[in-house]
Amino acid sequence: MKNQQFIIIGLVIAILIGIVAVFAASGDPDGLESSAFVVQGNKLLFGDTPEDAELHEEEEGRFSYESPFPDYTMGEEGGKAGEAIVIILGTIIALILAFAIGKFAMAKKS
Numbered sequence: 001m002k003n004q005q006f007i008i009i010g011l012v013i014a015i016l017i018g019i020v021a022v023f024a025a026s027g028d029p030d031g032l033e034s035s036a037f038v039v040q041g042n043k044l045l046f047g048d049t050p051e052d053a054e055l056h057e058e059e060e061g062r063f064s065y066e067s068p069f070p071d072y073t074m075g076e077e078g079g080k081a082g083e084a085i086v087i088i089l090g091t092i093i094a095l096i097l098a099f100a101i102g103k104f105a106m107a108k109k110s
Contacts, residue, residue, distance in 0.1 A: 011095060018087035022080055
């Protein structure tokens with residue numbers, strides 16, 4: 001199998017996994033976001049996250065930015081199709097960055 005075929009097949013598989021994840025993902029946060037809700041008193045350790053829970057970040061004197069696609073969405077009007085588009089864009093951008101870093105590293109090695 002040629003490298004180009006391998007890359008295309010891998011990209012297609014990554015995009016398919018991303019699209020399936022849009023429909024299979026839980027709306028209830030877990031991991032780091034859930035832990036932050038517990039620490040801030042917005043959630044009990046074992047329980048569902050309240051609908052109105054929001055993370056409060058201390059931004060004064062710190063670097064911050066506004067995400068172009070918060071929570072992997074294109075806004076409320078985008079729906080699941082918007083989420084899938086954002087996942088596809090993110091996958092392609094990550095692939096391009098990986099190639100660029102690889103090319104840069106190979107050029108430095110030579």
